[in-house]
Amino acid sequence: xxxxxxxxxxxxxxxxxxxxxxxxxxxxxxxxxxxxxxxxxxxxxxxxxxxxxxxxxxxxxxxxxxxxxxxxxxxxxxxxxxxxxxxxxxxxxxxxxxxxxxxxxxxxxxxxxxxxxxxxxxxxxxxxxxxxxxxxxxxxxxxxxxxxxxxxxxxxxxxxxxxxxxxxxxxxxxxxxxxxxxxxxxxxxxxxxxxxxxxxxxxxxxxxxxxxxxxxxxxxxxxxxxxxxxxxxxxxxxxxxxxxxxxxxxxxxxxxxxxxxxxxxxxxxxxxxxxxxxxxxxxxxxxxxxxxxxxxxxxxxxxxxxxxxxxxxxxxxxxxxxxxxxxxxxxxxxxxxxxxxxxxxxxxxxxxxxxxxxxxxxxxxxxxxxxxxxxxxxxxxxxxxxxxxxxxxxxxxxxxxxxxxxxxxxxxxxxxxxxxxxxxxxxxxxxxxxxxxxxxxxxxxxxxxxxxxxxxxxxxxxxxxxxxxxxxxxxxxxxxxxxxxxxxxxxxxxxxxxxxxxxxxxxxxxxxxxxxxxxxxxxxxxxxxxxxxxxxxxxxxxxxxxxxxxxxxxxxxxxxxxxxxxxxxxxxxxxxxxxxxxxxxxxxxxxxxxxxxxxxxxxxxxxxxxxxxxxxxxxxxxxxxxxxxxxxxxxxxxxxxxxxxxxxxxxxxxxxxxxxxxxxxxxxxxxxxxxxxxxxxxxxxxxx
Amino acid sequence: xxxxxxxxxxxxxxxxxxxxxxxxxxxxxxxxxxxxxxxxxxxxxxxxxxxxxxxxxxxxxxxxxxxxxxxxxxxxxxxxxxxxxxxxxxxxxxxxxxxxxxxxxxxxxxxxxxxxxxxxxxxxxxxxxxxxxxxxxxxxxxxxxxx
Numbered sequence: 158x159x160x161x162x163x164x165x166x167x168x169x170x171x172x173x174x175x176x177x178x179x180x181x182x183x184x185x186x187x188x189x190x191x192x193x194x195x196x197x198x199x200x201x202x203x204x205x206x207x208x209x210x211x212x213x214x215x216x217x218x219x220x221x222x223x224x225x226x227x228x229x230x231x232x233x234x235x236x237x238x239x240x241x242x243x244x245x246x247x248x249x250x251x252x253x254x255x256x257x258x259x260x261x262x263x264x265x266x267x268x269x270x271x272x273x274x275x276x277x278x279x280x281x282x283x284x285x286x287x288x289x290x291x292x293x294x295x296x297x298x299x300x301x302x303x304x305x306x307x308x309x310x311x312x313x314x315x316x317x318x319x320x321x322x323x324x325x326x327x328x329x330x331x332x333x334x335x336x337x338x339x340x341x342x343x344x345x346x347x348x349x350x351x352x353x354x355x356x357x358x359x360x361x362x363x364x365x366x367x368x369x370x371x372x373x374x375x376x377x378x379x380x381x382x383x384x385x386x387x388x389x390x391x392x393x394x395x396x397x398x399x400x401x402x403x404x405x406x407x408x409x410x411x412x413x414x415x416x417x418x419x420x421x422x423x424x425x426x427x428x429x430x431x432x433x434x435x436x437x438x439x440x441x442x443x444x445x446x447x448x449x450x451x452x453x454x455x456x457x458x459x460x461x462x463x464x465x466x467x468x469x470x471x472x473x474x475x476x477x478x479x480x481x482x483x484x485x486x487x488x489x490x491x492x493x494x495x496x497x498x499x500x501x502x503x504x505x506x507x508x509x510x511x512x513x514x515x516x517x518x519x520x521x522x523x524x525x526x527x528x529x530x531x532x533x534x535x536x537x538x539x540x541x542x543x544x545x546x547x548x549x550x551x552x553x554x555x556x557x558x559x560x561x562x563x564x565x566x567x568x569x570x571x572x573x574x575x576x577x578x579x580x581x582x583x584x585x586x587x588x589x590x591x592x593x594x595x596x597x598x599x600x601x602x603x604x605x606x607x608x609x610x611x612x613x614x615x616x617x618x619x620x621x622x623x624x625x626x627x628x629x630x631x632x633x634x635x636x637x638x639x640x641x642x643x644x645x646x647x648x649x650x651x652x653x654x655x656x657x658x659x660x661x662x663x664x665x666x667x668x669x670x671x672x673x674x675x676x677x678x679x680x681x682x683x684x685x686x687x688x689x690x691x692x693x694x695x696x697x698x699x700x701x702x703x704x705x706x707x708x709x710x711x712x713x714x715x716x717x718x719x720x721x722x723x724x725x726x727x728x729x730x731x732x733x734x735x736x737x738x739x740x741x742x743x744x745x746x747x748x749x750x751x752x753x754x755x756x757x758x759x760x761x762x763x764x765x766x767x768x769x770x771x772x773x774x775x776x777x778x779x780x781x782x783x784x785x786x787x788x789x790x791x792x793x794x795x796x797x798x799x800x801x802x803x804x805x806x807x808x809x810x811x812x813x814x815x816x817x818x819x820x821x822x823x824x825x826x827x828x829x830x831x832x833x834x835x836x837x838x839x840x841x842x843x844x845x
Numbered sequence: 846x847x848x849x850x851x852x853x854x855x856x857x858x859x860x861x862x863x864x865x866x867x868x869x870x871x872x873x874x875x876x877x878x879x880x881x882x883x884x885x886x887x888x889x890x891x892x893x894x895x896x897x898x899x900x901x902x903x904x905x906x907x908x909x910x911x912x913x914x915x916x917x918x919x920x921x922x923x924x925x926x927x928x929x930x931x932x933x934x935x936x937x938x939x940x941x942x943x944x945x946x947x948x949x950x951x952x953x954x955x956x957x958x959x960x961x962x963x964x965x966x967x968x969x970x971x972x973x974x975x976x977x978x979x980x981x982x983x984x985x986x987x988x989x990x991x992x
Contacts, residue, residue, distance in 0.1 A: 396990065396991045396992050397988060397989060397990060397991055398988070398989075398990075398991030398992075399951070399952070399986055399987070399988050400986065400987045400988075400989065400991075401949070401951040401952070401956065401984065401985075401986060402984065402985050402986075402987055403947070403958055403963065403978065403981050403983070403984045404981065404982055404983045404984070405978060405979060405980050405981045405982055406980045406982050407979055407980050408978055408979050408980065408981075411975075411978060412987075413974070413975075414952075414991065415952055416952070416956075416963070416965060416972075416974030416975070417974075419975055441982040441983060442982065442983050443983045443984070443985040444985070445985060445987060450985070450987045450989075455982070463989075466988075466989040466990060467989050467990040468987055468989055468990070469989075469990050469992070470990070487983075488983075565903075565904065567904065568904040568905055568915075569904050569905055569906040569907070569917075570904060571903075571904060571918065572917070572918050575918065605925070606902070607925075610900070610902065611901070611902070612901055612902025612903065612904060612915065613902050613903060613904065614902050614903065614919070614923070614924050614925045615903060615918065615919045615920065615922070615924070615932070616932065616933070617921070617932065617933070617935060618919075618920040618921065625944070627944050627945060627946055628945050628946055628947055628948050629948070630947075630948035630949060630950070630955070632950050632955070637938075637948045637955060638948070639941075639944060639945030639946070639948060639957065639959075641944065642940070642941060642942055642943055642944055642945075642959075643937050643938070643939075643940060643941055643945075644937075644938045644939075644941050644945050644948060644955070644957045644966070645935050645936060645937050645938065646935070646936050646938060647932075647933040647934065647935045647936070648933045648934070649933065654925060654926065655926050656923060656926070656930070656933070657926070657928065657930055662933070663933065663934035664930065664931035664932065664933060664934055665921040665931050665932050665933065665934055665935065666931075666934075667921065667931070668919070668920055668921030668922040668931050668932055669919065669920045669921070669922065670899075670916060670918075670919045670920075670922040670924065670929060671916065671917045671918050671919070672896060672908075672916050672917060673905045673906055673907055673908040673912075673915065673916060673917050674906060674907050674908060674917075675894060675908045676907070676908065677892065677894065678910065687891055692897075694928065742917075745922075745929070747922060747929075747930065747931050748931075749931060753934055756930045756931045757930065757931070758928050758929070758930045759928060759929045759930070760897060760927075760928050761895055761896065761897035762895070762896050762897075763893050763894065763895040763896075764893070764894040764895075765891045765892070765893055766891060766892055766893075766894065767890070767891050767892065768892060772870055773870065773871040774868060774869070774870060774871065775868075775869045775870070775871045776866055776867060776868055776869070777866075777867040777869070778853055778860075778862060778866050778867065779862070779863040779864050780853075780860045780861065780862065780863065781861045781862070781863045782860070782861075786858070786860050786861070789855075789856065789858035789860070790855075790860075792856070793855055793856040793858070796856065800855055800856040801854070801855075801856065801857065802853070802854070802855050802856075803853060803854040803855075804853060804866050804868070805850065805853075806850045806851070806852050806853050806854065806859075806862070808854050834863060837855070837860075839855070840871050841871065
């Protein structure tokens with residue numbers, strides 16, 4: 158804002174004694190010259206040589222202002238002057254000084270005068286000595302640079318007379334904030350747009366104050382050539398830029414370019430179409446569709462959309478669309494059955510499509526489920542398929558018209574301390590990345606699944622419970638996520654999945670990997686673990702893997718030992734006699750030293766074990782058989798069930814149930830019938 | 846004094862014995878005939894269970910042969926490749942002070958958006974941009990008319 162200060166009363170004195178004289182109707186050396194008139198002037202008829210002849214106004218006091226401190230960015234001193242002959246030209250240099258007399262160098266910019274009245278100006282951005290101006294806006298305690306200002310001029314050269322009819326100052330302010338307390342000469346230009354910035358100016362003393370406001374927008378409107386019988390169209394080209402738009406369940410939507418200024422983004426112009434951008438529209442979910450920004454209400458109904466490529470001018474609001482008495486949980490752009498872009502929204506019972514801008518209809522897609530308040534928190538279209546969270550750790554994939562469940566809750570699910578609800582999901586490279594909020598008492602985690610894979614890998618898991626992961630964002634190799642009240646980041650390359658090939662890849666200081674319970678192929682058969690072997694890379698005394706195990710029960714882990722060399726560290730022993738187990742579970746705990754790019758690598762791990770069934774006995778006996786014994790053996794060998802056998806010959810002793818495995822014999826007929834010696838091979842078929 | 850054993854009982858019949866009863870242990874497995882290159886399973890006397898590639902992912906609590914490339918759970922361990930190593934280092938970006946409901950990149954900076962807290966990350970600190978926008982749910986960038 159510019160403030161023009163012209164003399165309002167007697168303001169001058171001739172500092173060149175005897176040099177300057179009054180002329181015309183001047184009553185004193187220097188008097189009020191408020192109009193752009195040259196009828197009165199100050200005159201020096203003997204400006205000569207190189208001797209500077211200077212003249213200054215009286216002080217222009219700070220009392221003409223009544224306002225809060227502001228910043229003066231520059232002072233421009235103006236004068237109207239001429240000389241009376243055209244011999245050796247005289248010059249004029251405009252200057253200023255404070256009340257102490259400190260002033261700008263006089264010879265800094267001399268300008269040649271002519272014999273005609275002309276306007277001369279000089280801009281100053283700092284006071285003498287490089288100090289900024291505080292004139293007129295601070296108490297008179299600033300010392301050197303003063304708080305009162307004088308304007309003046311210096312003339313020299315030429316043996317001619319010099320006329321100066323006017324001298325005034327234009328002070329350019331920034332951030333002015335004042336209250337108008339007296340009538341001022343204000344000429345407010347007409348506005349063609351509503352501006353909600355109240356600007357009120359005031360001065361105590363009437364001065365020439367001409368504020369102006371200039372908007373930097375450029376609008377080019379081009380009317381196409383009108384062809385007879387065809388209505389013309391208006392093509393509007395505007396300045397384009399990127400807006401950040403944020404929506405809220407209870408505060409509508411806002412927009413900003415750089416965060417320094419904010420405005421309401423979406424409006425409901427329905428109540429008064431003639432006054433666009435008057436009623437902020439509510440809405441929680443945003444999506445860009447068909448070059449418009451769309452806004453969906455948090456529940457029941459309400460859909461608002463902008464003009465094409467313009468979120469400033471006008472918005473259209475559909476108060477009763479979509480009409481669905483349920484909470485809406487997300488909105489995103491996907492594809493319809495014809496592979497055309499389609500707008501979708503999620504609710505707690507499924508994914509819906511929105512046919513907007515012409516038809517305004519909506520309906521369910523193939524992805525629908527029973528009402529689940531944990532469902533539908535995120536949807537996305539990624540690599541040709543739709544994905545929607547379906548509650549808990551469930552994710553539905555819609556491939557064409559086939560719906561598949563692909564969430565981390567498949568197979569045996571997740572450990573109890575990792576259970577929770579998926580709250581966000583993004584696509585990175587060929588990975589689907591989801592955030593699981595573990596809720597109260599549980600840890601939260603980030604997991605990823607290759608779109609061509611079947612299962613999930615943990616990217617990150619919180620060290621503590623009750624620090625929910627709430628949001629995900631990926632940019633240029635870095636995954637950002639919200640955890641608790643912090644934002645954290647980790648490296649997640651989309652181009653190089655094999656992180657150990659990236660020399661700059663930084664890793665966590667330690668981790669844990671728990672293997673499945675191992676029963677071998679012989680469940681319910683005793684086994685004995687003997688040794689654990691591993692093939693490794695890059696293991697040292699500081700980059701190593703500790704191994705733990707537990708047997709049969711989910712008890713505390715027992716430390717087995719450490720692999721700290723590569724490629725084949727010494728096997729770890731489960732004690733010299735081995736460790737018996739029905740099932741065994743292993744846990745590896747890799748760790749690194751202080752260098753964040755060093756890490757131990759496990760290529761494989763091998764458990765050496767024995768399957769040790771209970772003993773199955775077999776016997777071989779020779780029987781001196783007569784015909785009755787032969788008959789009994791014949792019956793026994795044909796028996797289907799097992800035979801009780803007392804190898805001690807004492808029926809009160811141990812009994813074994815056996816089957817006759819072999820019965821070689823030699824026999825012959827006697828007067829008592831068939832007799833002979835039978836070799837009987839007996840064997841148990843299962844443990845006693 | 847125990848008498849000399851001269852019989853055994855089999856299937857309820859006492860059978861006179863010639864000589865002694867011979868005991869032996871029946872081998873639990875039949876002799877194997879290998880007609881191809883031996884594998885780890887043929888290595889005697891112990892059996893071997895090897896885990897190498899775990900790219901099948903987590904979520905398997907009980908092992909089975911067909912799911913030998915699966916594991917139960919992992920924390921800060923990268924299992925997505927044929928070998929396993931530590932997971933990525935996590936860095937905290939200052940103290941944002943609210944639960945970030947949305948993170949987005951705008952104007953060359955990472956912005957975090959939470960309840961009454963909208964800030965941009967300068968690279969070393971959060972620069973607050975707005976503190977009176979409650980319960981945000983969504984954020985998006987839109988390229989359009991700037992004025």
